[in-house]
Amino acid sequence: MKRVTGIVALAALGASVAAGSAFADTSDKKIALSNNYAGNSWRQAMLRSWEKVTGQAVADGVVAAADAFTTAENQVTEQAAQIQNMILEGYDAIVLNAASPEGLNGAVKEACDAGIIVVSFDGIVTEPCAWRVAVDFKQMGKDEVLYLAEKMPDGGKLLEIRGLAGVFVDDEISSGIHEGVAENAQFEIVGSVHGDWAQDVAQKAVAGILPSLPEDIVAVVTQGGDGYGAAQAFKAAGRDTPLIIMGNREDELKWWKEQKDANGYETMSVSIAPGVSTLAFWVAQQILDGADVPKDLTVPFLRIDQDNLEENLANTEPGGVANTEYSLDDAKKVVDEAKM
Amino acid sequence: MSHAPTADTGESLFARLTSPRVLRSILPAFSLVVILLAIFYLQPRAMSPIGLKLLFNLSVPIALATIAQMFVLCVNDLDLSIGAYVGFVVAVGATMLDGGIAALPALEGMLPDPVPWILTTPISGVIVLAAGIGVYALLGALIYIRDLPSIVVTLGMSFVWAGLAVLVLPTPGGSAPAFVRAVMTLSTPVVPFAIVALVIIAIVVHFGLMRTAYGAVIRGAGGNPRSVARAGWSLLKIKMVSFALAGFFGMLAGLALLGLTTAGDANIAVRYTLLSIAGAILGGSEFVGGRVSPIGAVIGAATLTLANSFLTFLKLNPDFQIGAQGAILIIILALRVLINRAEARR
Numbered sequence: 074m075k076r077v078t079g080i081v082a083l084a085a086l087g088a089s090v091a092a093g094s095a096f097a098d099t100s101d102k103k104i105a106l107s108n109n110y111a112g113n114s115w116r117q118a119m120l121r122s123w124e125k126v127t128g129q130a131v132a133d134g135v136v137a138a139a140d141a142f143t144t145a146e147n148q149v150t151e152q153a154a155q156i157q158n159m160i161l162e163g164y165d166a167i168v169l170n171a172a173s174p175e176g177l178n179g180a181v182k183e184a185c186d187a188g189i190i191v192v193s194f195d196g197i198v199t200e201p202c203a204w205r206v207a208v209d210f211k212q213m214g215k216d217e218v219l220y221l222a223e224k225m226p227d228g229g230k231l232l233e234i235r236g237l238a239g240v241f242v243d244d245e246i247s248s249g250i251h252e253g254v255a256e257n258a259q260f261e262i263v264g265s266v267h268g269d270w271a272q273d274v275a276q277k278a279v280a281g282i283l284p285s286l287p288e289d290i291v292a293v294v295t296q297g298g299d300g301y302g303a304a305q306a307f308k309a310a311g312r313d314t315p316l317i318i319m320g321n322r323e324d325e326l327k328w329w330k331e332q333k334d335a336n337g338y339e340t341m342s343v344s345i346a347p348g349v350s351t352l353a354f355w356v357a358q359q360i361l362d363g364a365d366v367p368k369d370l371t372v373p374f375l376r377i378d379q380d381n382l383e384e385n386l387a388n389t390e391p392g393g394v395a396n397t398e399y400s401l402d403d404a405k406k407v408v409d410e411a412k413m
Numbered sequence: 414m415s416h417a418p419t420a421d422t423g424e425s426l427f428a429r430l431t432s433p434r435v436l437r438s439i440l441p442a443f444s445l446v447v448i449l450l451a452i453f454y455l456q457p458r459a460m461s462p463i464g465l466k467l468l469f470n471l472s473v474p475i476a477l478a479t480i481a482q483m484f485v486l487c488v489n490d491l492d493l494s495i496g497a498y499v500g501f502v503v504a505v506g507a508t509m510l511d512g513g514i515a516a517l518p519a520l521e522g523m524l525p526d527p528v529p530w531i532l533t534t535p536i537s538g539v540i541v542l543a544a545g546i547g548v549y550a551l552l553g554a555l556i557y558i559r560d561l562p563s564i565v566v567t568l569g570m571s572f573v574w575a576g577l578a579v580l581v582l583p584t585p586g587g588s589a590p591a592f593v594r595a596v597m598t599l600s601t602p603v604v605p606f607a608i609v610a611l612v613i614i615a616i617v618v619h620f621g622l623m624r625t626a627y628g629a630v631i632r633g634a635g636g637n638p639r640s641v642a643r644a645g646w647s648l649l650k651i652k653m654v655s656f657a658l659a660g661f662f663g664m665l666a667g668l669a670l671l672g673l674t675t676a677g678d679a680n681i682a683v684r685y686t687l688l689s690i691a692g693a694i695l696g697g698s699e700f701v702g703g704r705v706s707p708i709g710a711v712i713g714a715a716t717l718t719l720a721n722s723f724l725t726f727l728k729l730n731p732d733f734q735i736g737a738q739g740a741i742l743i744i745i746l747a748l749r750v751l752i753n754r755a756e757a758r759r
Contacts, residue, residue: 161726176585176678179675
C-alpha cells in the first residue's frame with residue numbers, strides 16, 4: 074500500500090515536472106543536507122565532498138542551492154527540529170544523514186507530506202516515504218572475517234572493537250562480524266570493547282582489556298577510526314601487534330604503511346567513502362528530475378588492500394579519511410543496479 | 414519568598430518598571446520575542462499556523478523536562494539524570510506501553526503462541542512508568558535522609574536509566590502507542606496545538622506551585638528549609654513530593670517526545686539534561702533558594718528551541734552553528750547577571 078502511494082506520488086511529481094518544461098529541469102530546485110554530527114574526520118570529509126561537488130553543481134546551474142546544515146550535537150531531537158526548519162525554508166529535497174533510523178520518522182513524514190523529497194544515506198531512516206542510500210554495514214563486518222578466513226585458514230582468537238553503544242551502525246557491523254565468525258568456526262571472539270570510532274577511546278579501551286586477554290590474539294576486527302588506537306595499545310602493553318583491520322583513516326593508513334615498509338605487515342582497510350553524501354545528492358537530483366528511482370539503494374564499499382595502499386594514502390588528506398566523490402553517472406549506475 | 418526589595422510607593426512608574434525584579438521576570442519573554450521576530454524576519458513563511466507548529470512542536474517535550482528540572486531546582490537540588498530518564502520513558506513507551514511485555518525486543522522468539530493477554534496488556538508499561546516515578550520519590554528521600562549531594566546521586570542514576578533504556582530497547586524501534594500519537598498530532602484551530610500545550614503546561618504548573626499553600630511550602634523548603642521544618646512540615650515528604658513531580662513531568666516529556674517521533678530510541682533525549690537546566694535558568698529560576706518560575710521555565714525551553722531554528726535560518730556555516738548556539742545562551746545569561754548585579758547594588 075505504502076509503495077503504491079509512493080508510486081502515485083512519484084507519478085504526480087513526474088507529471089508536475091513534465092508540466093513545467095519539456096524535459097525535467099532541476100535548475101530552480103533547492104536541496105538541503107541535514108547532518109547530525111561533524112565531530113570526526115569522516116564527517117568532516119563528508120561535508121567537504123558535499124561542498125565541492127554541490128558547489129560545482131550550483132555553479133553549473135544543475136540546482137539552485139545545496140546548503141549543508143549540521144546539528145550542534147548528535148541528537149535526534151535537534152535533528153528533527155532541523156528538518157522541520159528545512160520544511161519551512163521551502164527546500165525541494167532534503168538529503169539526510171540521520172541520528173536515528175526510527176526517531177526521525179515523525180519529522181520525515183512531515184517533510185514528505187509537505188511534498189519534499191527525502192533521501193537518507195549512511196544513517197538511514199525507516200519511514201517508507203523516504204529514499205535510502207544504505208550501506209550494507211553487516212556485509213562490511215562480515216567481509217572483515219572473510220578476509221581473515223582467507224588470510225589465516227587456521228583461525229585463532231579475535232578481539233572486537235565496537236563503535237558507539239546503542240547506535241545501529243555499531244549493531245549492524247558487529248552482527249556481521251559475529252555472523253562471519255559463526256560461519257568460520259576456527260575463529261573465536263575473546264574480547265569486545267567499545268572504541269566509539271575514535272582512536273583515543275579505542276586505545277584506552279583496548280589497553281584496559283588487554284591484561285585479561287590471552288597472548289595469542291591473531292587479529293583485531295574493528296569498525297573504523299579505531300585501528301591506530303588499538304595498535305598503540307598493543308605497543309604500549311609490549312605485546313606483538315596482531316593483524317588489525319583498518320578503517321581508511323589517514324593515521325591508520327600511515328601506520329600501516331610504516332609497518333609494511335618496516336616488516337611487511339599485511340592487513341586490509343574498509344569503510345564507506347565520505348563522498349557518499351555526493352551520491353545521495355545526485356540521487357536526490359535524479360528524483361527531482363523525475364527519474365524512476367527505487368526506494369532502496371546500496372552504496373559500494375571503498376576497500377584498500379596491500380597493493381593499492383600507497384596510492385590511496387597519497388590521496389588522503391592528513392587527519393582525513395580515504396575518499397572518493399561520486400558523479401551523476403555513478404548515481405545513475407547505482408540506481409540501475411537497484412532496479413535489477 | 415523573594416528577597417528582592419519591594420518597590421517603594423514613592424518611586425516613579427518608570428523606576429518601578431525598570432526595577433531589576435521586573436526586568437528579570439520580563440527577560441525570558443523578551444528573549445523569546447526577539448528570537449521569534451528575528452525568525453519571522455529571516456523566514457516569513459514561519460509566520461503561519463503550519464510554520465508555528467513546526468517551530469514549537471519540539472519545545473513541548475523540552476518544556477515538560479524543564480518543568481521537571483525546575484521541581485528539583487526548587488528544593489535546592491539538581492537532576493543530572495533527567496535526559497536519561499526521558500530516554501528510558503521513551504523506550505518503555507515505544508515497547509511496553511504499546512504492546513505490553515511481549516513487545517520487548519529481548520523477548521522476540523521466546524513467546525508462547527498464542528500470546529496470553531497478560532503479556533500484551535499495556536498495563537505493564539503503566540506499572541513500569543509508575544515505578545519510575547516511585548524511584549524518583551525514593552531518590553528524593555535518599556538525598557534528604559543521607560544528606561547526599563544530588564549531583565552525585567542523579568549522575569549515578571543517569572547511567573542506571575540509560576542502561577535500563579538500552580535493555581528495554583537495544584536498537585531504535587518500537588512504535589508510539591496510538592493515544593500518545595493522537596494527542597501530539599491534535600490539530601487545534603488557528604493556534605497550533607504545540608502553543609496551546611505550552612500555555613496549558615505553564616498555567617497549570619504556575620497555579621499548582623505558585624498559588625497553592627503546599628506549593629509555597631515546597632518553594633519555602635528551598636528558600637529556608639529550617640523555618641519550614643520548624644513550622645511543622647516534613648522536609649522528607651517535601652523532597653519526595655518534589656522529586657516525584659519531577660519524575661511525573663519527566664514521564665510526560667518522554668511520552669510527548671515519543672508522540673512526535675513516532676518511534677523510540679534509547680539515546681533520544683541525552684541532551685535534555687543540559688537543555689532542561691539551561692531552560693530553567695534562562696526562565697528565571699535560580700540554582701538555590703527555591704526561587705523558580707514555571708512560566709519562565711516554559712518560555713526558556715521554547716527560547717532554546719527557537720534559538721536552534723534561528724541559527725538554521727541564518728544559514729551559518731555548520732562549524733559556527735555549534736558555537737553560535739552557545740553564544741546565544743551566554744548573551745541571555747549575561748543579561749541576567751547584569752540585572753542581578755543591578756539588584757545587588759540597590
